[in-house]
Amino acid sequence: xxxxxxxxxxxxxxxxxxxxxxxxxxxxxxxxxxxxxxxxxxxxxxxxxxxxxxxxxxxxxxxxxxxxxxxxxxxxxxxxxxxxxxxxxxxxxxxxxxxxxxxxxxxxxxxxxxxxxxxxxxxxxxxxxxxxxxxxxxxxxxxxxxxxxxxxxxxxxxxxxxxxxxxxxxxxxxxxxxxxxxxxxxxxxxxxxxxxxxxxxxxxxxxxxxxxxxxxxxxxxxxxxxxxxxxxxxxxxxxxxxxxxxxxxxxxxxxxxxxxxxxxxxxxxxxxxxxxxxxxxxxxxxxxxxxxxxxxxxxxxxxxxxxxxxxxxxxxxxxxxxxxxxxxxxxxxxxxxxxxxxxxxxxxxxxxxxxxxxxxxxxxxxxxxxxxxxxxxxxxxxxxxxxxxxxxxxxxxxxxxxxxxxxxxxxxxxxxxxxxxxxxxxxxxxxxxxxxxxx
Amino acid sequence: xxxxxxxxxxxxxxxxxxxxxxxxxxxxxxxxxxxxxxxxxxxxxxxxxxxxxxxxxxxxxxxxxxxxxxxxxxxxxxxxxxxxxxxxxxxxxxxxxxxxxxxxxxxxxxxxxxxxxxxxxxxxxxxxxxxxxxxxxxxxxxxxxxxxxxxxxxxxxxxxxxxxxxxxxxxxxxxxxxxxxxxxxxxxxxxxxxxxxxxxxxxxxxxxxxxxxxxxxxxxxxxxxxxxxxxxxxxxxxxxxxxxxxxxxxxxxxxxxxxxxxxxxxxxxxxxxxxxxxxxxxxxxxxxxxxxxxxxxxxxxxxxxxxxxxxxx
Numbered sequence: 068x069x070x071x072x073x074x075x076x077x078x079x080x081x082x083x084x085x086x087x088x089x090x091x092x093x094x095x096x097x098x099x100x101x102x103x104x105x106x107x108x109x110x111x112x113x114x115x116x117x118x119x120x121x122x123x124x125x126x127x128x129x130x131x132x133x134x135x136x137x138x139x140x141x142x143x144x145x146x147x148x149x150x151x152x153x154x155x156x157x158x159x160x161x162x163x164x165x166x167x168x169x170x171x172x173x174x175x176x177x178x179x180x181x182x183x184x185x186x187x188x189x190x191x192x193x194x195x196x197x198x199x200x201x202x203x204x205x206x207x208x209x210x211x212x213x214x215x216x217x218x219x220x221x222x223x224x225x226x227x228x229x230x231x232x233x234x235x236x237x238x239x240x241x242x243x244x245x246x247x248x249x250x251x252x253x254x255x256x257x258x259x260x261x262x263x264x265x266x267x268x269x270x271x272x273x274x275x276x277x278x279x280x281x282x283x284x285x286x287x288x289x290x291x292x293x294x295x296x297x298x299x300x301x302x303x304x305x306x307x308x309x310x311x312x313x314x315x316x317x318x319x320x321x322x323x324x325x326x327x328x329x330x331x332x333x334x335x336x337x338x339x340x341x342x343x344x345x346x347x348x349x350x351x352x353x354x355x356x357x358x359x360x361x362x363x364x365x366x367x368x369x370x371x372x373x374x375x376x377x378x379x380x381x382x383x384x385x386x387x388x389x390x391x392x393x394x395x396x397x398x399x400x401x402x403x404x405x406x407x408x409x410x411x412x413x414x415x416x417x418x419x420x421x422x423x424x425x426x427x428x429x430x431x432x433x434x435x436x437x438x439x440x441x442x443x444x445x446x447x448x449x450x451x452x453x454x455x456x457x458x459x460x461x462x463x464x465x466x467x468x469x470x471x472x473x474x475x476x477x478x479x480x481x482x483x484x485x486x487x488x489x490x491x492x493x494x495x496x497x498x499x500x501x502x503x504x505x506x
Numbered sequence: 507x508x509x510x511x512x513x514x515x516x517x518x519x520x521x522x523x524x525x526x527x528x529x530x531x532x533x534x535x536x537x538x539x540x541x542x543x544x545x546x547x548x549x550x551x552x553x554x555x556x557x558x559x560x561x562x563x564x565x566x567x568x569x570x571x572x573x574x575x576x577x578x579x580x581x582x583x584x585x586x587x588x589x590x591x592x593x594x595x596x597x598x599x600x601x602x603x604x605x606x607x608x609x610x611x612x613x614x615x616x617x618x619x620x621x622x623x624x625x626x627x628x629x630x631x632x633x634x635x636x637x638x639x640x641x642x643x644x645x646x647x648x649x650x651x652x653x654x655x656x657x658x659x660x661x662x663x664x665x666x667x668x669x670x671x672x673x674x675x676x677x678x679x680x681x682x683x684x685x686x687x688x689x690x691x692x693x694x695x696x697x698x699x700x701x702x703x704x705x706x707x708x709x710x711x712x713x714x715x716x717x718x719x720x721x722x723x724x725x726x727x728x729x730x731x732x733x734x735x736x737x738x739x740x741x742x743x744x745x746x747x748x749x750x751x752x753x754x755x756x757x758x759x760x761x762x763x764x765x766x767x768x769x770x771x772x773x774x775x776x777x778x779x780x781x782x783x784x785x786x787x788x789x790x791x792x793x794x795x796x797x798x799x800x801x802x803x804x805x806x807x808x809x810x811x812x813x814x815x816x817x818x819x
Contacts, residue, residue, distance in 0.1 A: 074812070079517045235517060306812065319813040389507050397516040404511055420516060429523040429580060430622040435760035436521070443812045446760065466811040474515035481521035482622075488513035 070273060071314075072297035073307040075442040077475045079235050079300055079398060081274060086357040086364035087238040091246050093368040094381055096172070100142045100372030101153050101164040101409035102128065107202040108209045109135030114165060120147045123176040125348050128165055131197070137210045138200035140348035142370035145169040154408050156375075156394040157208075157401060164372070164409065177346035184257035184343050192261040192343055199342035200412075201349045205229060205303070205332035206395060208413035211339065214331070215261045217324045226267040227312060227323075227330045228255050230282065231296055231303030233272060234396030237416040239353040240333040242366045244271070244278040248285035251333055254340030255291055262329055267291045269333075270312050274298040300398060301473040305330040307442050319469050334415070354410060356382040358397075360389030360419025369410060375417050376406040385419055393418040398474050429482035437476035437486060443469050447476035447486045454493035463497060470494070523621075526755075527581035529703050533696035534588050534750065540692050541685040544650035545596045549685050553591040555600045559607045560587025567616045582621050586610050589629035592686020592746060593790070596653070597643040598636065605639070606632035626797045627757045630790050637790075647682040656682040659741030663733045664786040676740035687746040690739070697749040706753050709765035710772075714748040715739055717773025725781060732781060744776065747789035757797045764800075764807035771796045 104111035112129035116122055122141040129139040145168045152161035178198050187195070197212035217223055228251070232240040243251060251269075259267050269286070271279050273295045283293045296302050296311055306317045308330060315326040323330050331339075334353060341347040350371055357364035362383030369378060375392065379385050385392075385406070393400035394408070396416050410417070437447035445466045453462035467490060476486040541549045564583030568574050590606050598606075610632030618624040637644045649656040659671050659681055671681050679689025686693075700706045718738050725732040738744065752758060752772050759768050772792045779788025 077519070079515075079519070310812075316813050318815060319811060321813065385507055387507060390510050391512065391516060392509055393514075393516055397514075399514050400516065401514060402509070402511045402516070404509055406507075406509075418516075422510070422516070427576070427578075430620065432523055432526070432582075432622045432755050433758075433760055434526070434755040438760055438809060439762075441809075444809045444814075445811060446808060448760065465808075466814070469811055469813070477513075478515045478517060479519050479521065481519075481523050481526055483518065483522070485513055487515070491513075 070295055070297045071311040072299055072302065073310050073442055074444065075440045075475065076299040076301065076307075077440050077478050079478060081298070082236045083238050083241070083274065085236065086355050086366055087241055089365045091242050091353060091366050091368055094373070094378070096143060096169055097370060097373045097377055099148075099166060099168050100370055101166050101374070102139055102142065102372040103153070103155055103162055103164045103409065103411055104129055104139070105155065105158060105162055106139055106208070106371065106412045107137040107200075108207060109133060109137075111163070112136060112139045114150055116147050116165065118147050118149050121145070122147060122167060124173040125178070125350060126176045128167075131200070135210060135213055137202050138198060138348070139165070140200060140350050141167055142350040142372050143167050143169040144171050144174040154403065154405065156403055156408050156411060156414065159401060167372070178342060178348055179346045181345055182343075184253065184260055187343065189261045189263055192257050195343050196261070196339055199338070199348040201335065201338050201342055202412050203332060204334035204338060204352055204413065204415065206399065206413045206415055208411070211331065211335055214324070214329050215258065217329075221324045222327055223262050223324060223329055224264055224266065224327045225313065225329075226255065226259050226262060226264050227308060227328055228267060228269040228333060228336050229303050229305070229308055229330055230269050230271040230278060230333045231308060232275070233298070233300045233303040234398055234416075235300070236357045236418050237355045237396045238357070239355040239366050239415055241275050241278050243333050243337055243353055244275070245281050247337055248281050250337045250340040251282070252285045252289060252291065253344060254336035254338070256289060257339050257343045258329070258331060258336065265290075268312050269293045270296050270308055272296050272298040272302055300475065301442060301471070304442065304471050304473055306471065319466070349412060352412060352414070354378060354414055355416040357416060358393070358419035359421045360386045360391075362386065371412055372409045374406075375403070375408050375410060378410070378417055379406060379419065386421060388421045389419045390422045391420040393420065398478070399472065428484055431482055431484060434481060436479045436481065440475040440479050442473060442475060443471055445470060447490070450493070451484065451486050451489055454489055459493060459497040459500065462493060467493060467497065523580050523582070526705055527585050529700060529705050530585045530750070531581065531588060533699045534592065534686070536692040536695050537592060537686045537689060537746070538588065540679055540689050541592065544679070544688070545648065545653070545685060548596060551600055552594055552596075552598065552603050552685065553588065556591035556594075556603050556607055557584050557587040559604055560584060560590070560611050563607060563611045564615070567612065568620065572620070580621065583611060586615065586628045589750060590632045593629065593633040593684050593743070594636070595644055595646055595684055596648045597646040598640065599643070602636060602640050602643060606636045609635040622756055624756060625800070626794055627751055627754050630751055630794050634790055634794065649682040650680050650688065658682050658786065659737065660780065660786040663737070663741070663780075671741070673736050673740060676737070681741070684743065684746075687743045690745045693745045693749050707762065707765060709762055710753050710758060710769040711748040713766050713769025714752055714772045715744065717770045718744060718777055721773065721777040738777070738780065742780075742787045743789040747793055748772070751789075752793050752796070757800060759800050759803045759807060761804070761807045761809055764803045767803050767807060768796055768800070771799065
């Protein structure tokens with residue numbers, strides 16, 4: 068049978084073999100962590116601790132500061148040194164971070180006693196997820212509790228757990244599915260209960276047969292479905308994923324909940340399990356450290372706020388010829404100018420690439436490849452034409468705001484035009500012209 | 507470790523403008539070699555003069571007139587030059603060919619803004635310019651090997667003649683015609699290379715040739731003097747035009763639906779000219795006319811945006 072997929076997309080080199088067979092390793096506790104107040108999408112959290120204060124592992128250090136915001140907890144037991152400016156990997160500029168220096172091994176302050184989700188009401192589960200500061204670990208860092216509290220008029224009937232991991236190089240979701248399958252399933256069941264849905268589907272690309280097998284085993288008796296998907300980038304983009312699995316089309320400008328679906332990443336499901344059943348707030352996550360630039364690529368379980376430098380050191384150090392350090396994978400990740408940059412809740416990987424010089428850009432030769440690969444059915448060359456001419460309104464009429472920034476167009480373009488880079492800029496300008504969101 | 511900051515994606519496909527152009531040149535090579543084999547050394551001179559001349563002129567314009575200091579040749583000039591050469595008759599002199607090169611590169615391409623900006627296929631503009639300027643040389647055709655002046659299959663259809671070419675001769679390429687159009691087999695071989703390398707979609711040629719075949723079948727059914735479908739497909743410049751000129755990325759539409767409209771349009775105009783026009787052959791004009799419609803075709807053949815509801819748009 069033909070596996071489900073979506074229209075368009077590209078096949079970049081996967082390079083998963085670098086790290087896919089390296090088992091998860093829980094790293095020794097770092098001496099210092101740098102926890103950004105902006106560790107999630109939306110409003111930065113408000114600090115509730117100050118310099119000199121002693122904190123326990125898991126203690127609340129900054130509070131959610133709005134509807135779209137999230138709590139922050141101390142990743143270490145130690146002392147708050149300062150709240151200072153450090154380079155933020157996704158904002159790409161210095162931003163406020165709470166710096167905590169470790170004084171001892173973990174002395175936990177849990178959200179509550181160990182329990183099982185069956186004993187909690189849907190409202191209690193959602194509240195626990197909110198307290199735990201859980202955000203989308205796939206990279207978007209959108210507060211999970213907000214997704215679990217849909218407006219009254221939206222009827223949710225399906226939970227999709229995203230195990231596609233379509234981003235090349237990254238293998239952390241894969242390792243979680245292999246090694247922490249039961250936790251992922253418990254988390255999935257907890258989210259199902261919170262949402263009040265009867266169905267959940269875990270979508271996994273067919274380049275991860277072991278993960279498919281392992282998850283299929285783990286879901287036995289739960290009613291959760293595990294479905295294989297064609298390996299194609301960006302299979303894990305939520306609109307594409309929902310279409311591939313269910314043939315539901317998220318309307319332009321809409322969210323998955325408009326078609327009755329909530330999508331959460333595999334890692335997020337695991338974090339939900341830890342919060343709900345173990346009482347642990349989100350203070351650590353899995354990160355793949357990989358790429359041609361690291362000596363021994365690996366998958367680590369890391370405290371939030373650890374410096375990338377330390378992770379790279381645990382992966383055997385970096386090659387002298389490394390020219391790019393990417394937070395995330397090579398398709399959507401962002402480069403950082405130095406390696407002493409702390410990881411955030413959305414950091415799924417650190418990819419070190421040895422790269423050739425930037426390619427020369429040619430004029431568009433109208434080959435149409437960008438149009439053929441765009442998973443959103445856009446005409447990137449046309450958007451670029453209008454956007455570059457500052458005709459933002461016309462670009463938006465042609466779907467600029469529908470762009471999911473997957474980068475397939477830039478990947479395929481023979482003229483090496485920086486299409487998606489331009490679109491991100493054009494979208495930002497358009498939003499600010501309309502007096503909309505900041506960021 | 508010296509770190510650079512670049513925009514995502516940090517992986518790029520192996521495609522480049524230069525590699526696409528190189529593949530087109532490779533695809534045209536069998537037909538070019540056949541031209542030299544059948545028509546002799548003068549064919550080689552014309553091919554070299556056009557290809558090298560076009561690349562050099564393109565380079566000169568971009569490097570010195572537009573002052574792009576870092577410019578390295580992208581081979582797009584060579585493609586235009588080679589295509590022009592393959593469209594010429596052996597009767598054309600090398601200096602006449604150079605005039606065609608100048609019109610192609612300097613006027614049809616550079617004046618519009620250079621690579622990617624031109625509306626009309628540069629090689630065809632050059633060819634049509636030569637056809638109007640040097641009608642005698644551009645319409646005197648030689649038969650292969652013996653180099654006797656001879657009427658092409660399409661001219662025979664128009665004017666009538668005792669000599670009738672077999673389909674096999676037309677398919678293999680032992681018929682009179684322009685340097686590159688005579689062997690359907692070798693052109694198909696070259697196009698196969700482009701398909702293999704995923705450089706083109708087959709939609710334009712299929713729609714174009716399909717339309718020609720359909721119209722020929724209908725007219726031929728009414729009156730056998732109009733020529734059979736295969737005669738129309740193999741006898742003139744259709745193969746060269748449909749496979750290599752109509753598929754020019756710059757001057758063709760950008761969606762599959764657009765390709766279909768474009769190909770059908772080319773087919774209809776070609777056949778109208780062949781049946782009712784003053785010229786025996788209509789491929790060049792058909793493609794040029796359809797080139798002019800590309801912006802319109804692009805406008806009506808936009809792909810559907812994922813999740814966009816028509817009534818809201």
